[in-house]
Amino acid sequence: MNKSKTKYVGKNVLRFEDERLLNGNGQYTADINFPGMYHVAFLRSEISHGEIISIDLEEAKKLENVYDIFLYDDLKHISPIISKSNMKKYLPTKQHILCKKRIRYLGEPIAAVVAKNRYIAEDAISLINIELKELEPIIDTINASNETKNFVHPSLKTNVILERTFSQGDIKDVNQNELISIKKIFKMGRKTPLSMEPRSYVCDINKRTNELTLYSSTQVPGIIKDAIMTYLGINGNQITVIAPDVGGGFGGKASLYMEELIVVAIANKLQTPIKWVSDRYEDLLTTSQGFEEIIEAELLLDEKGNFISLNSNVYGDIGAYSIYPWTAALEPMQVAGFLQGPYKIKNFYSNVKCITSNKPPTGPYRGVGRPAAVFVIESLVDMAARKINMNPSQLRLNNIIRKNEQPYKIGSGIVWDKVGFEECLRKALSLIDYDKIKTTKKWEGVGIATYGELTGIGSKISVAPGMPLNTGSETSRLEIDSTGSISATFGIASHGQGLETTLSQVVGDHLGVTPNSIKIKQGNTSLITHGTGTYASRSAALAGGAAIKVSKKARNHILNVASFILNVPKTEIDIEDNLITQKNSNQKLSFPELSRIVYSDMQTLPIKLRKPLIFIESYDPIFGASTTATHIATVKINPETFKIKIKNYVVAEDCGKVINPMIVDGQVQGGVAQGIGAALFEEMKYNENGQLETATLADYLIPNSLDVPEISISHLEDFLPNNIGKFKGMGEGGTIGATGAIANAVSDALKHLNIEITELPITPNKLYTLIKNKEKK
Amino acid sequence: MKTYNDNNRLKISFKLNDELLQKQVKPRQLLSDFLRFDCGMTGTHVGCEHGICGACTILFNNEPVRSCLMLAPQIDNGEITTIEGISENSTYNDLREAFKKYHALQCGYCTPGFLTTIIYLLEKKQHLSDEEIRKKLSGNICRCTGYTGIIKAVKEVMANRFKRSIND
Numbered sequence: 001m002n003k004s005k006t007k008y009v010g011k012n013v014l015r016f017e018d019e020r021l022l023n024g025n026g027q028y029t030a031d032i033n034f035p036g037m038y039h040v041a042f043l044r045s046e047i048s049h050g051e052i053i054s055i056d057l058e059e060a061k062k063l064e065n066v067y068d069i070f071l072y073d074d075l076k077h078i079s080p081i082i083s084k085s086n087m088k089k090y091l092p093t094k095q096h097i098l099c100k101k102r103i104r105y106l107g108e109p110i111a112a113v114v115a116k117n118r119y120i121a122e123d124a125i126s127l128i129n130i131e132l133k134e135l136e137p138i139i140d141t142i143n144a145s146n147e148t149k150n151f152v153h154p155s156l157k158t159n160v161i162l163e164r165t166f167s168q169g170d171i172k173d174v175n176q177n178e179l180i181s182i183k184k185i186f187k188m189g190r191k192t193p194l195s196m197e198p199r200s201y202v203c204d205i206n207k208r209t210n211e212l213t214l215y216s217s218t219q220v221p222g223i224i225k226d227a228i229m230t231y232l233g234i235n236g237n238q239i240t241v242i243a244p245d246v247g248g249g250f251g252g253k254a255s256l257y258m259e260e261l262i263v264v265a266i267a268n269k270l271q272t273p274i275k276w277v278s279d280r281y282e283d284l285l286t287t288s289q290g291f292e293e294i295i296e297a298e299l300l301l302d303e304k305g306n307f308i309s310l311n312s313n314v315y316g317d318i319g320a321y322s323i324y325p326w327t328a329a330l331e332p333m334q335v336a337g338f339l340q341g342p343y344k345i346k347n348f349y350s351n352v353k354c355i356t357s358n359k360p361p362t363g364p365y366r367g368v369g370r371p372a373a374v375f376v377i378e379s380l381v382d383m384a385a386r387k388i389n390m391n392p393s394q395l396r397l398n399n400i401i402r403k404n405e406q407p408y409k410i411g412s413g414i415v416w417d418k419v420g421f422e423e424c425l426r427k428a429l430s431l432i433d434y435d436k437i438k439t440t441k442k443w444e445g446v447g448i449a450t451y452g453e454l455t456g457i458g459s460k461i462s463v464a465p466g467m468p469l470n471t472g473s474e475t476s477r478l479e480i481d482s483t484g485s486i487s488a489t490f491g492i493a494s495h496g497q498g499l500e501t502t503l504s505q506v507v508g509d510h511l512g513v514t515p516n517s518i519k520i521k522q523g524n525t526s527l528i529t530h531g532t533g534t535y536a537s538r539s540a541a542l543a544g545g546a547a548i549k550v551s552k553k554a555r556n557h558i559l560n561v562a563s564f565i566l567n568v569p570k571t572e573i574d575i576e577d578n579l580i581t582q583k584n585s586n587q588k589l590s591f592p593e594l595s596r597i598v599y600s601d602m603q604t605l606p607i608k609l610r611k612p613l614i615f616i617e618s619y620d621p622i623f624g625a626s627t628t629a630t631h632i633a634t635v636k637i638n639p640e641t642f643k644i645k646i647k648n649y650v651v652a653e654d655c656g657k658v659i660n661p662m663i664v665d666g667q668v669q670g671g672v673a674q675g676i677g678a679a680l681f682e683e684m685k686y687n688e689n690g691q692l693e694t695a696t697l698a699d700y701l702i703p704n705s706l707d708v709p710e711i712s713i714s715h716l717e718d719f720l721p722n723n724i725g726k727f728k729g730m731g732e733g734g735t736i737g738a739t740g741a742i743a744n745a746v747s748d749a750l751k752h753l754n755i756e757i758t759e760l761p762i763t764p765n766k767l768y769t770l771i772k773n774k775e776k777k
Numbered sequence: 778m779k780t781y782n783d784n785n786r787l788k789i790s791f792k793l794n795d796e797l798l799q800k801q802v803k804p805r806q807l808l809s810d811f812l813r814f815d816c817g818m819t820g821t822h823v824g825c826e827h828g829i830c831g832a833c834t835i836l837f838n839n840e841p842v843r844s845c846l847m848l849a850p851q852i853d854n855g856e857i858t859t860i861e862g863i864s865e866n867s868t869y870n871d872l873r874e875a876f877k878k879y880h881a882l883q884c885g886y887c888t889p890g891f892l893t894t895i896i897y898l899l900e901k902k903q904h905l906s907d908e909e910i911r912k913k914l915s916g917n918i919c920r921c922t923g924y925t926g927i928i929k930a931v932k933e934v935m936a937n938r939f940k941r942s943i944n945d
């Protein structure tokens with residue numbers, strides 16, 4: 001392909017996924033049934049911390065059509081799940097497949113009931129008599145970190161299972177007397193990813209071949225397959241993990257779950273298909289949660305507005321277990337990692353503690369660590385601007401890392417390179433006409449957030465620090481079969497991103513065929529030797545890179561074959577619109593013709609050109625692509641109800657080469673919607689008794705159509721990374737920028753009251769309390 | 778001691794996507810489960826089972842209802858339309874095309890519920906402002922799209938249908 005021209009990449013190709021999904025023909029895991037299938041329901045802990053004294057199954061087992069009930073002892077051959085890390089000072093936790101004795105979070109599975117249908121299984125659960133001893137729940141994060149007696153894992157003798165310090169420069173050398181200090185304690189409330197499709201697993205068994213197939217609403221079929229081998233001892237060639245249509249994930253479906261292993265173990269044991277579909281209550285209780293942090297932070301600057309140092313302590317509440325495979329390091333370490341943002345700050349110090357509590361494990365949630373980091377640093381910047389009476393946009397521009405200063409290594413060790421921080425900031429400011437909309441009106445405000453992130457990361461950087469898992473490469477296999485039809489297989493697992501469309505755009509361009517003639521296969525472990533899945537804004541960059549490499553390889557081989565058939569040099573041949581043509585002549589070959597000659601015609605080609613048209617390539621970008629965006633939000637607060645309304649919202653982002661602008665905009669719009677939820681609505685509230693106060697969608701509020709405005713989005717494609725397709729990841733950025741922009745806009749709207757937001761979400765209730773407390777003083 | 782009986786059945790007749798059916802149903806079965814498992818209409822999705830998300834929305838006697846909040850026997854003598862029925866109706870091709878064009882769906886899990894709610898609005902020949910459309914759709918939750926694409930799609934379809942109705 002001529003380098004400068006792309007026919008499909010960069011175009012709004014309509015999604016191939018849409019037709020089936022619009023017509024009710026999508027197939028999600030819960031839609032899958034098999035003859036003779038049994039259903040599982042779980043008896044779950046109704047307390048957060050305690051011990052099982054006794055369980056009596058007698059009544060439950062007597063119920064008609066209850067086939068079996070599994071307790072820990074029945075599955076004790078499955079060794080406890082341990083998420084490994086090579087980080088120093090890391091204490092791994094042991095998670096039993098079902099509670100053995102100790103209960104560590106509300107909703108932890110204790111027994112698995114197998115019955116004819118879900119209704120009966122739930123009947124049986126209500127007939128189980130269980131006696132528990134309650135222990136004092138460990139809920140408050142800071143208290144948990146200081147605890148000397150009450151531990152989530154007594155054998156570890158601490159609740160701090162990982163601690164790390166980052167530092168650069170020496171704060172002792174700085175004369176602090178001459179500096180202005182902005183020091184605050186920030187709090188980010190716990191969230192749940194809340195994909196609309198609850199987690200679900202169905203395991204089918206083929207008794208003839210002795211093969212198991214797990215249909216799972218997972219983002220990471222490759223990781224699940226490996227875990228099944230590790231923990232259940234089932235060989236890789238006897239288990240297939242398929243992620244069919246998956247109804248959103250956002251990180252909540254990117255980890256291994258006990259239910260997933262149990263469904264497979266029971267299907268294998270009973271030799272019958274088994275199904276478990278989470279209801280919303282179970283999903284809220286047990287899907288990995290995100291973002292719970294307390295961050296003490298201090299920004300020092302001189303009076304001219306130059307940032308001098310940034311010091312922080314991060315207390316990350318990781319819940320009851322270190323999640324598999326990402327570990328407890330995932331979220332809290334990223335907070336520190338990205339805290340400095342896009343600014344030049346010579347002195348940096350951060351101490352991070354990962355703290356266990358009697359809450360569900362935290363895992364990846366869209367943005368991972370960065371929504372909290374951006375909230376903190378961007379709030380500090382605005383607070384500093386108020387203090388020295390400088391325009392917040394100017395203060396940012398004073399300190400931002402410019403193009404000619406890159407590569408730039410920030411205090412946590414991250415290197416920013418080829419990224420348009422300043423350019424995105426300026427673009428966003430002009431998009432919204434910042435200086436004009438800046439208002440002195442009460443109850444109205446505008447807030448900026450600008451950030452940096454690393455996406456599409458290769459093997460040199462771990463998605464979670466210290467995690468011994470290769471997330472840095474992707475493989476693609478391109479095949480042209482005997483009929484001339486083309487398919488390309490990947491290890492990723494699309495769950496709303498439209499990768500069936502975007503990857504076919506990439507292959508289409510590089511092979512010379514139309515996207516709709518390519519079948520993209522993904523989300524199925526039996527189709528590819530290794531792959532992990534879709535998470536961490538990696539699929540477009542990594543799978544896109546593999547797609548380019550494999551398409552080029554295929555194209556080159558096809559040209560060789562065609563050159564023999566047409567008897568002209570390769571350079572004289574072109575492939576476009578599914579036709580292999582001799583330039584400046586009307587000699588042509590179609591793909592079906594080519595295939596017929598390769599596979600079925602035993603005369604035309606020499607043996608070496610008759611080999612099957614199968615091509616495999618892997619791609620590893622080694623490092624990652626730096627990317628950035630600036631978000632600016634304007635808000636208006638109703639002084640009577642304290643409802644916060646977002647009026648305008650702009651995003652200027654640098655996501656490298658755009659494969660499909662429509663899809664990229666959709667990711668930004670959807671990401672911002674989740675960021676609005678994180679900033680204004682969403683919080684998983686555990687009270688001091690360890691009970692969840694937000695266990696329905698009436699209590700855990702997520703944004704609806706009245707809460708999310710239309711976002712104006714602008715893409716900068718000037719800063720292209722060193723990876724093969726020049727793609728950067730962009731799945732998470734929307735959520736990352738929103739927390740800071742909205743918090744700042746709300747603080748600005750409260751300027752007449754001198755109230756600064758340091759806790760998210762900022763709900764009408766919390767706002768009311770803040771204002772009342774202020775008035776009292 | 779609690780006792781349970783899963784063996785009772787009630788006989789009901791109803792129309793499902795224009796087809797007259799008679800079935801034996803369990804009195805306690807949720808309508809959403811009945812449609813999905815006993816009738817094979819898996820396009821009706823279940824997102825919360827407590828009436829908030831709207832993913833399970835179907836038309837019952839031409840009104841949108843949440844099938845997770847009804848029991849199967851309640852549809853006796855009634856008429857049900859699910860997404861499978863809607864998909865066969867070419868009157869709504871414009872809506873489906875607009876959903877594609879404005880990227881009004883990502884994972885697609887909420888989509889059948891949205892389409893059902895929207896079709897009800899279209900049938901009432903409403904021509905609504907952006908804000909009104911947002912209000913009418915606020916009972917359906919989408920976690921992926923941030924709603925903009927959905928609003929744009931509905932707006933365009935309503936505008937075009939309105940134009941056509943004036944010209945007719």
Ligand code: FES
Pocket residue numbers: 822823824825826827828829830831832833834843844845846
């Ligand atoms: S499933 Fe019925 S409203 Fe959510």
Ligand code: FES
Pocket residue numbers: 196247248496881882883884885886887888918919920921922
């Ligand atoms: S498209 Fe995924 S929930 Fe709406």
